[in-house]
Amino acid sequence: MKLCIALDLPTLEENISLAKSLKDFDIWLKVGFRSFIRDGKKIISELKEINPKFKIFLDLKLYDIPNTMADAASEISELEIDMFNIHISSGVQAMKGVMQRISNKKDRPLVLGVSVLTSFDNKCFKEIYSSTIDKKSILFAKKAYECKLDGVVCSAYESKIIKDGTKPSFLTLTPGIRPFGEDGNDQKRVANLDIAKENSVDFIVIGRPIYQSSDPRYTVQKILKRI
Ligand code: C5P
Numbered sequence: 001m002k003l004c005i006a007l008d009l010p011t012l013e014e015n016i017s018l019a020k021s022l023k024d025f026d027i028w029l030k031v032g033f034r035s036f037i038r039d040g041k042k043i044i045s046e047l048k049e050i051n052p053k054f055k056i057f058l059d060l061k062l063y064d065i066p067n068t069m070a071d072a073a074s075e076i077s078e079l080e081i082d083m084f085n086i087h088i089s090s091g092v093q094a095m096k097g098v099m100q101r102i103s104n105k106k107d108r109p110l111v112l113g114v115s116v117l118t119s120f121d122n123k124c125f126k127e128i129y130s131s132t133i134d135k136k137s138i139l140f141a142k143k144a145y146e147c148k149l150d151g152v153v154c155s156a157y158e159s160k161i162i163k164d165g166t167k168p169s170f171l172t173l174t175p176g177i178r179p180f181g182e183d184g185n186d187q188k189r190v191a192n193l194d195i196a197k198e199n200s201v202d203f204i205v206i207g208r209p210i211y212q213s214s215d216p217r218y219t220v221q222k223i224l225k226r227i
Pocket of ligand 1: 006008032059114116117118119153154175176177185187205206207208209
């Protein structure tokens, strides 16, 4: 299991200083909406300068018409990043289009499909999708698998079921991790490290429990020892 830390701090300087303090760890860093909209490609090059071995997950959750998604994926794959994601609900044509467009690029980044956001509980989910999370997430994951994506973003509770329904090497990345039972904040389906392990999760994404802790470096050390 790999640890991916969400760089969701309010300024570039704070994100960079967090990354510097974690320079010697074997970790993934997640650059999401907030950081990428504000800092663009600069944050990626600065992170790679700190440690070229840092792996970067660009979490922009693309959702648009197939042609626009394929164009965006093509641009993204030119960046110095190792993984990005698209919404599975953007459709089969869009997913296939993205994979076709980047498949013959050298060292292409991994592509994950977002299944059901971990901030949904069944009630809020039903309001939009008229279905339950369990049913939809496995259906979404199978579609992503058929379209040859590398894996999915899901909650820790769905990881094992998704692997059983696709194949064990189909990657799962799970946000909503509260390693030592911290506050869930806006996340509804939170899980701790044991649940993530039991469900064969490949990547855990952790933001606030690390960057809001009094000693992020120590928290990361504690997590890495357990995974
Ligand atoms: O602070 P916290 O650990 O809740 O951060 C989770 C991170 O993972 C946030 O950056 C959030 O945008 C992201 N994320 C998520 N749920 C998804 C995909 C990404 O929470 N399905």
